[in-house]
Amino acid sequence: MSTQIIITLPDEIYQRAERFARLANRDIASILVDTIQLSIPPVSGDITNLQPVSILSDEQVLMLTELQMESAQDAQLSELLVGVARRRHRQQSGTLTECDRTELQTLMQVYQEGLLRKATALSEAVKRGLIEPLN
Structure with missing residues (x-):
């Protein structure tokens, strides 16, 4: 199951994600999901x-x-x-x-x-x- 959210990113962050997504041949959403998943540790x-x-x-x-x-x-x-x-x-x-x-x-x-x-x-x-x- 997934939850859709809308966020506002600073232009610089969006551009970094966009460049990385292009380099990795992936869409920006998947890059951001992976980044968030790796940055937020699990909480009991x-x-x-x-x-x-x-x-x-x-x-x-x-x-x-x-x-x-x-x-x-x-x-x-x-x-x-x-x-x-x-x-x-x-x-x-x-x-x-x-x-x-x-x-x-x-x-x-x-x-x-x-x-x-x-x-x-x-x-x-x-x-x-x-x-x-x-x-």
Whole structure:
């Protein structure tokens, strides 16, 4: 299933997409769909149930600015990443088992979603004057 939308692109972006589409012998719409698909990471269903940071109380926003991954998840993510780095350093093939790869993808998604939520909270806290902007 597909949803049709209408967007307004800056002329420069449209021209870049048009030139790339011509070079790739494809239509602009397929180029834009592929670009969007590759640029927006998947988001878990749990995150869509969260309230927007902009409507949270000052206290809730400040709590989110301190958001960190659960220590067990953080340790497991670190362990998996160290294992990948060691294998690459030794130039071993088969860097991860399928189970490890799935776990790594899941933990990376948790990490990225948390980081995005924290960054949004930091931006909101600065907007509200709750914290000073970083220089």
